Amino acid sequence: MLKKITILASIIFVTVLSLFVGCSKEESKAEKQIKLGITIYSYSDNFLSFMRRNIESMLKDKASFIVNDSENDQAKQYDQIDAAIQRKVDALAINLVDPMSANMVIDKAKKAGIPVVFFNIEPRLEHIMSYDRVWYVGTKSRESGDIQGEMVLNAWKSNSKWDKNNDGKIQYVLLKGLAGHPDTEGRTERIKAVLTENGIILEELDEQTANWDILQAQNIANTWIKKYGDSIEFIFSNNDSMALGALKSIQAQGYNIGDESKYIPIVGVDAIPEVIEEIRKGSIVGTVLQSPKDQARAVVDMILNVASGKDVLDGTDYKLDEVKAVRVPYKAITKDNINDALEAYN
Numbered sequence: 344m345l346k347k348i349t350i351l352a353s354i355i356f357v358t359v360l361s362l363f364v365g366c367s368k369e370e371s372k373a374e375k376q377i378k379l380g381i382t383i384y385s386y387s388d389n390f391l392s393f394m395r396r397n398i399e400s401m402l403k404d405k406a407s408f409i410v411n412d413s414e415n416d417q418a419k420q421y422d423q424i425d426a427a428i429q430r431k432v433d434a435l436a437i438n439l440v441d442p443m444s445a446n447m448v449i450d451k452a453k454k455a456g457i458p459v460v461f462f463n464i465e466p467r468l469e470h471i472m473s474y475d476r477v478w479y480v481g482t483k484s485r486e487s488g489d490i491q492g493e494m495v496l497n498a499w500k501s502n503s504k505w506d507k508n509n510d511g512k513i514q515y516v517l518l519k520g521l522a523g524h525p526d527t528e529g530r531t532e533r534i535k536a537v538l539t540e541n542g543i544i545l546e547e548l549d550e551q552t553a554n555w556d557i558l559q560a561q562n563i564a565n566t567w568i569k570k571y572g573d574s575i576e577f578i579f580s581n582n583d584s585m586a587l588g589a590l591k592s593i594q595a596q597g598y599n600i601g602d603e604s605k606y607i608p609i610v611g612v613d614a615i616p617e618v619i620e621e622i623r624k625g626s627i628v629g630t631v632l633q634s635p636k637d638q639a640r641a642v643v644d645m646i647l648n649v650a651s652g653k654d655v656l657d658g659t660d661y662k663l664d665e666v667k668a669v670r671v672p673y674k675a676i677t678k679d680n681i682n683d684a685l686e687a688y689n
Contacts, residue, residue, distance in 0.1 A: 377406035380427025397639030433650035488533025560588030586611030614684035
């Protein structure tokens with residue numbers, strides 16, 4: 344009888360021990376789940392909204408993560424980063440509100456020993472190089488301006504009727520993104536440089552900052568169309584949201600709705616679906632694709648690697664340039680190849 348009791352007790356002990364070990368393993372597994380903190384400068388940015396959805400979809404079931412909308416407020420973004428650090432995240436993915444704030448973000452991450460992948464808004468070189476666990480995913484700002492310039496050049500040469508006063512010059516207005524932003528400066532400089540280098544004489548009617556925003560761009564264009572009217576021969580825009588704002592404005596005055604005598608060509612950057620539809624209609628000349636899917640994939644691959652303690656490029660075909668950046672190439676989009684842009688957003 345005593346032997347049976349001893350055997351039974353042993354069985355119960357082993358069973359309980361197995362359950363305890365099983366629970367411990369489950370707890371350990373849960374504790375080891377990758378935790379990420381992600382901030383987007385503003386959910387209202389059309390391109391970033393597509394990129395955010397791709398990031399969230401790609402990270403599903405691979406990590407625990409919180410994505411924050413900084414609402415274009417750098418102080419708010421600092422608070423969100425502080426909260427992520429307090430949650431003991433394994434890595435941060437940051438789309439900066441202000442490129443000049445990168446040094447403070449890096450200081451916070453460095454003190455906590457957390458790696459950072461910045462994306463879409465590029466920090467200054469000295470900031471990136473100040474911490475060996477910082478990288479960047481994005482594009483080359485100047486490249487998009489080059490492509491825009493070539494697009495305008497080809498379209499202008501193919502449509503002599505766009506030179507309304509027959510003076511051989513392009514009278515243009517230009518919508519700029521955030522002041523001091525690398526994309527703003529690169530795109531603005533290079534579109535003009537490419538045109539002048541190819542013998543096009545430019546006459547600036549006005550340049551205004553609309554901060555990537557559709558409504559700000561629409562309000563600025565309302566003023567332009569009242570002031571300059573038919574004197575505007577081209578609208579250059581640093582991004583597609585502002586291009587859409589300009590289009591809404593001029594369409595309200597009867598332009599770009601089918602009457603060839605009332606047409607102002609517009610170019611943008613991003614190739615968002617709303618602009619692709621306008622290109623299909625002929626309301627916008629073209630745009631420059633920066634793929635939200637490709638950029639999101641690079642961010643996800645890199646942040647999962649560094650959060651797991653692996654090399655940042657482990658298992659990928661990406662290459663880092665001299666400033667620790669992975670560059671996703673741009674592509675010109677016109678009526679001839681709009682399907683390329685649609686694929687990038689699906």
